[in-house]
Amino acid sequence: MSKREPQQDYDVVIAGGGMIGTSLALALAPLGLQVAVVEAVSASTQTQPSFDDRSTALSRSSQRLFEALGLWTEIAAAATPIRKIHVSDKGRFGFAHIDAREQRVEALGYVVINRVLGTVLRDALDRAPGVHLLCPARITDVRLAPERAVAVVDPDGSTPFEINGRLLVAADGANSNVRQLLGITAQQSAYGQRAVIGNLQPGIAIDNIAYERFTPAGPLALLPMTDDRAAFVWTVSETDAERVLALDDHAFLQALQTAFGYRLGAFSKIGKRAAYPLTLSKALRLTATRSVVIGNAAHGLHPVAAQGFNLGLRDVATLCDCVSDALESGTDATDIGAAQMLDRYAEWRRSDQKKLVQFTDGLVRLFGTQSRPLRRLRNLGMLGFDFIPGVRDEFARQTMGLAGRLPRLSRGVPLR
Ligand SMILES: Cc1cc2nc3c(=O)[nH]c(=O)nc-3n(C[C@H](O)[C@H](O)[C@H](O)COP(=O)(O)OP(=O)(O)OC[C@H]3O[C@@H](n4cnc5c(N)ncnc54)[C@H](O)[C@@H]3O)c2cc1C
Structure with missing residues (x-):
């Protein structure tokens, strides 16, 4: 099932080794923690749902995170830079644009095929010290106690067993089973x-x-x-x-x-x-005892602005900041997975997640409407985008994932 035999006690147990769960394990590795990644589908199969044939537009903040993890050179070899973004409304004159040169950056983002990104991330996982990939295996039950979270792991074809973590992370996608096991409801609308x-x-x-x-x-x-x-x-x-x-x-x-x-x-x-x-999906809470929900398990967005994975990587970076600070302060009270750390994480992520949900959902509704006043409003919006000073720069900062208070990895600063 894994190159390394599973042990019973881990610092962090991650449910889901897709794009987000794998990135989190790699980001935590330099902190010297014991990390288990439990993933249902092997990366080598055509049915791997996260590392498939989609292409992902990575924002600047995502690129910086991979740079800080020492993976960017490998990803960049297969990535294509985006130097301009061109937005238009069919049947209307005019368009809006963002230019990397105007923003004084080399690229606004980079496009990479998920399957290729998956190969880089999974290879790095094999080399990462302290990281144990349990695959193919599913987390089928969870018990939460004040000092640890217990996860029941069901490996394909062998006997289920339990593992413990000081922190349990649900990164098992939009239909997260672990989120449900944690008792966290998600609001979903197709x-x-x-x-x-x-x-x-x-x-x-x-x-x-x-x-x-x-x-x-x-x-x-x-x-x-x-x-x-x-x-x-x-x-x-x-x-x-x-x-x-x-x-x-x-x-x-x-x-x-x-x-x-x-x-x-x-x-x-x-x-x-x-x-x-x-489907738009939003977890109504981000944490439970000793556990946290990240990536699509926390927020599933419409792909209109190519932001879902980028937003999830900011969850990863923020969680790593909180874990790293808790480790540095070194007292039991700030132990990773303790309520204080989880509250800090949830507070930090609230505004970014809310903004992106509203932004992507708003775009879909505004441009999907046939109502005349709203169509007029969006024409004005397109004009304002190019002519009102500051609008384009603010939009570019959001698109590049550089708005708001950024955690270290999203700024390209390694944790250690
Ligand atoms: C068409 C399309 C285009 C997109 N384009 C972009 C883009 O350009 N830029 C961008 O930022 N975002 C984009 N996104 C969004 C992006 O793909 C997602 O945000 C991202 O895949 C989320 O990753 P994740 O790891 O959270 O979830 P997932 O990719 O769903 O991965 C979840 C993983 O958990 C595993 N799993 C599930 N249940 C269990 C269990 N019980 N136990 C163990 N493992 C389990 C699954 O096998 C899977 O590997 C796009 C989305 C779509 C649909």
Whole structure:
């Protein structure tokens, strides 16, 4: 099941070794802790739900985190810089844009394929001191006591066993079973949309520009990739999804071309497609006794602004700051997983999570509406974006993940 035999006592037990759980384990490793990552699906299978064929736009703060963990050089080798973001509203004149040069940064973000990022993270996990990957295995039950959390681990095909952690972290995704076992409710509302993803060859070089085009059916993003290809994330209504997915490659490319237009020339050579149902989900609490909920288990966002993983990495960085400070102060009262530490974490994360939920949900609703006054408002918004001083800079800071009070790793500062 794992290269290292499971032990009974850990400092931190992480449920879920997807993009967020793995990043957290790697970020905690320099602190000299014993960390267990319990992951249901092996990274080498095609069905791994986190490290799949999606492309992720990493923000500046995410890039800095990976830099601080010593992983950026490896990730950068497979990543494509975003130097401009171009936002347009189908059927309207004008567009809004953000330019890396204007923001005085080398890139606004970077695009990387999840499967590639997963390979880098899982390889690093194998080398990380003190980190034990238990995979394939699921956490099926949890007991919380004042001094420790006990997790029941069910390995594929062998006898379940228990492990203890001073801190238990639920990083098992939007439908988190561990969040439920902790008694934390999540508010969930389906968007009635699916995101269809894949990649294609544009007729005109995409030139490190990320495009976000709002259409009546939903937003359509095209992101720059290596080899002059473009990754697309096309939101279609649930009622139209089956029809769109059943189209053959030629008909699908034509439909996508109609939605996007010819700004990038004629589309061709489409790759494999996949679809994701879209739901907004928010955990009503972030902590329980000796435990904390992070990543998609805490907040599942619409992919419209490409922020879900970036937001989750700020959860990771903040949790690491709180754990590191608790270790440095070195008294039992500030022991990792103690209520004081968990309260500090929850307080720190509240505003960033709330803002991003409101921002992404607001964008989907504002651009999805057919109401005339709201359409007028969004036209004014697009104009204001380019002409009202400060609006664009503030938007760029949010997009790059640089707004608000940032924890050390999100600023690129190693913990040790
Ligand atoms: C179409 C699309 C495009 C996106 N694009 C971007 C983007 O460009 N930028 C961005 O920042 N974000 C993006 N996101 C969001 C991003 O993909 C998610 O925020 C991110 O995957 C969350 O990672 P996670 O580890 O929290 O959850 P998940 O990726 O869901 O991983 C959870 C892991 O937990 C495991 N697991 C589940 N239950 C258990 C259990 N009981 N025990 C053990 N293990 C368990 C699963 O096998 C899985 O590996 C996008 C999302 C979608 C749908």
